[in-house]
Amino acid sequence: MTCIGMQGLEYEKTVLRRPQRERRLIVIVLGVMLAAVACAILGLAFVQGSSWHYYGSDRALDRPSRARVETIRDVVDASGRVPKAVAWLDAALDPVTDSTSARTCLLAAQEKLKAAGDPTLAEAALELQPVIEAIRPTCVGATATRRPVPALTWPW
Numbered sequence: 001m002t003c004i005g006m007q008g009l010e011y012e013k014t015v016l017r018r019p020q021r022e023r024r025l026i027v028i029v030l031g032v033m034l035a036a037v038a039c040a041i042l043g044l045a046f047v048q049g050s051s052w053h054y055y056g057s058d059r060a061l062d063r064p065s066r067a068r069v070e071t072i073r074d075v076v077d078a079s080g081r082v083p084k085a086v087a088w089l090d091a092a093l094d095p096v097t098d099s100t101s102a103r104t105c106l107l108a109a110q111e112k113l114k115a116a117g118d119p120t121l122a123e124a125a126l127e128l129q130p131v132i133e134a135i136r137p138t139c140v141g142a143t144a145t146r147r148p149v150p151a152l153t154w155p156w
Helices: 007-048 063-079 083-092 098-116 119-134
Strands: none
Touching: 007 083, 063 083, 063 098, 063 119, 083 098
16 A cells, blocks of 8 residues: 555554553553562562561560579579579670570570589579570561571680
8 A cells, every 4th residue: 555645654653653652651660560569579588587677576585584584693693603504694684685595595504503413503493494485586477587596605
């Protein structure tokens, strides 16, 4: 077919351009939406995989538990028989200690107290058990990601 005049040619060009612009606009909008969804998924994975968001909500010892552990530490320190247990209890009472580390420190102190062979210290170890059981890390949402347990080493 041949076009007669310039009017027919201009009309055909504008008709062909409009659907191409609409397709480009749809592709751009879909691409932006896909990028936003991908960024949201990656952001959520980062937040749930890292531990910085636990610091505000994850306290190792509440006030009654802290007072109980301080009392046990004073009793153990007064006996003078197990200085390593006192060091572990001090580490658990540190305000910057997270719940997992505090629980690990209390378990280590409990083992040292049980190994001492003194009935008073064995009773102190038994008093630590409810505090240890009360400490659980709080999880924000159900994730398959576990936080690493820090390895605590002491210089002695």
